[in-house]
Amino acid sequence: MFKRKRIDQLHINSTFVVPDKKEALSYVLLDKRFLHVGDIINFNLYFKRELTQMSLFLQSDTVIDQAQKQRLQQVEQIFASNSEYHKYEIFVESRLQNLLHDTSLTMDEKTEIIYTSSTKLTHSLYDNPDALENSQRSEKIVTPILQSIIYNDYTVASYMKIIEHDYYTHTHSLNVSIYTLCLGAELGLKEEELISLGRAGLLHDLGKSKIKYEVINKNGVLSQEEFQEMKKHSSFGYDAALNIGIDDKDILDGIRHHHEKLDGKGYPDGLKAHEISLFPRIIGICDIFDALTTKRSYKESMHSFNALQIMKLEMNTHLDMNILDVFIKMLHE
Ligand SMILES: [Fe+2]
Ligand SMILES: [Fe+2]
Incomplete structure (x- = not known):
C-alpha cells in the first residue's frame, strides 16, 4: 500500500x-x-x-x-x-486501460495519447527484449489499442491520421500491431484472438534487438552478407519470445514466420502456402505495407495506394491475396 x-x-x-x-x-x-x-x-x-x-x-x-x-x-x-x-511507465500502463472512459478528452485526443504512450512503452520493450515483464507489457499495450479500435467501430481511420512514418523498429512494430488488430477484426477474429494477434504484431521484430546496430540502422540497402544477418531476426525473435514466457503457439508462429512466402521462398523455414498459418499471413501483409509507407534514410515513404498496388501486382506469389483484398477494402472504407 x-x-x-x-x-x-x-x-x-x-x-x-x-x-x-x-x-x-x-x-x-x-x-x-x-x-x-x-x-x-x-x-x-x-x-x-x-x-x-x-x-x-x-x-x-x-x-x-x-x-x-x-x-x-x-x-x-x-x-x-x-x-x-520505469515507475512512470507502469503508471501509464495502468492509466491506459481507463483512458477511453475519460470524459474530458475527445476520441482523437485519446487515440493520440494511446499511440504516443504506446510508442514509448514499445521502445522500452525493444530496448530490453529479454525482460520477463515484456510478455505482460505487450498485452497492456495492445488492449487499449484494441478497445479504441472497437470504440471507433473497428475502423483504422483515426490511427491512419497519426501513424508515424519515420522508421524506427519500435514505431514500425507498433504500427504493424495496429494494422493487424484492424485487419483481424475485419476478418472476424474474436476479441481474445485479436489480443494475441496484436501482441504477435507488436513483437514480430523483437529479434531485431539482437542484430548488430550497424545492420539495423544502415544508411542504405543491405549487402548480401548483411541481409543474411538481418534474416536471423525472425528466429531470434521467436527464441526471445519463448525466453520471456510466451507459450501461445499463434503468437510464436506469427513472430517466427512473418517473412515466409506462399511460394516457399521466404525465411527462416521456407514454409509453403499450406504450412503458413493465419497469424504470419496477416502480419506479413501489415509488415510490408508499413515498410513501404515508411520513410527510411535511403528511401522516401510511398503513398498507400502505390504500396497496395505493388503488393497486389508484384507480391501475388508471396502474400495471401484473399487477406490482402480485405486489407485494401479496409483501408479504403
Ligand atoms: Fe521482420
Ligand atoms: Fe517488420
Missing part, C-alpha cells in the same frame, strides 16, 4: 539542484495528461526551473488534489528522474 501524504504537508518547492548539465540529462519528460486529481504517484515529479536546474514539483507517494492539478497545468513541462522512469 502507498503511504498517502497530503500535498500541503510537503515542501513542494524545495529546490533540487542539478550539479551539471550531464546530470540534467537524466530526467525524462512526462505526459501531464496522465496525471489526474485523485491519482497517487509513486515517483517524484520535477519541473525545470532554469536550463540546468530541476526543482521538485511533487514528492513520491502523494495524492494529486485539485490545487495541485491546477499548478500542473501552469507548468510547461514535467519530468521524472531516469531512475524512476
Whole structure:
C-alpha cells in the first residue's frame, strides 16, 4: 500500500539542484495528461526551473488534489528522474486501460495519447527484449489499442491520421500491431484472438534487438552478407519470445514466420502456402505495407495506394491475396 501524504504537508518547492548539465540529462519528460486529481504517484515529479536546474514539483507517494492539478497545468513541462522512469511507465500502463472512459478528452485526443504512450512503452520493450515483464507489457499495450479500435467501430481511420512514418523498429512494430488488430477484426477474429494477434504484431521484430546496430540502422540497402544477418531476426525473435514466457503457439508462429512466402521462398523455414498459418499471413501483409509507407534514410515513404498496388501486382506469389483484398477494402472504407 502507498503511504498517502497530503500535498500541503510537503515542501513542494524545495529546490533540487542539478550539479551539471550531464546530470540534467537524466530526467525524462512526462505526459501531464496522465496525471489526474485523485491519482497517487509513486515517483517524484520535477519541473525545470532554469536550463540546468530541476526543482521538485511533487514528492513520491502523494495524492494529486485539485490545487495541485491546477499548478500542473501552469507548468510547461514535467519530468521524472531516469531512475524512476520505469515507475512512470507502469503508471501509464495502468492509466491506459481507463483512458477511453475519460470524459474530458475527445476520441482523437485519446487515440493520440494511446499511440504516443504506446510508442514509448514499445521502445522500452525493444530496448530490453529479454525482460520477463515484456510478455505482460505487450498485452497492456495492445488492449487499449484494441478497445479504441472497437470504440471507433473497428475502423483504422483515426490511427491512419497519426501513424508515424519515420522508421524506427519500435514505431514500425507498433504500427504493424495496429494494422493487424484492424485487419483481424475485419476478418472476424474474436476479441481474445485479436489480443494475441496484436501482441504477435507488436513483437514480430523483437529479434531485431539482437542484430548488430550497424545492420539495423544502415544508411542504405543491405549487402548480401548483411541481409543474411538481418534474416536471423525472425528466429531470434521467436527464441526471445519463448525466453520471456510466451507459450501461445499463434503468437510464436506469427513472430517466427512473418517473412515466409506462399511460394516457399521466404525465411527462416521456407514454409509453403499450406504450412503458413493465419497469424504470419496477416502480419506479413501489415509488415510490408508499413515498410513501404515508411520513410527510411535511403528511401522516401510511398503513398498507400502505390504500396497496395505493388503488393497486389508484384507480391501475388508471396502474400495471401484473399487477406490482402480485405486489407485494401479496409483501408479504403
Ligand atoms: Fe521482420
Ligand atoms: Fe517488420
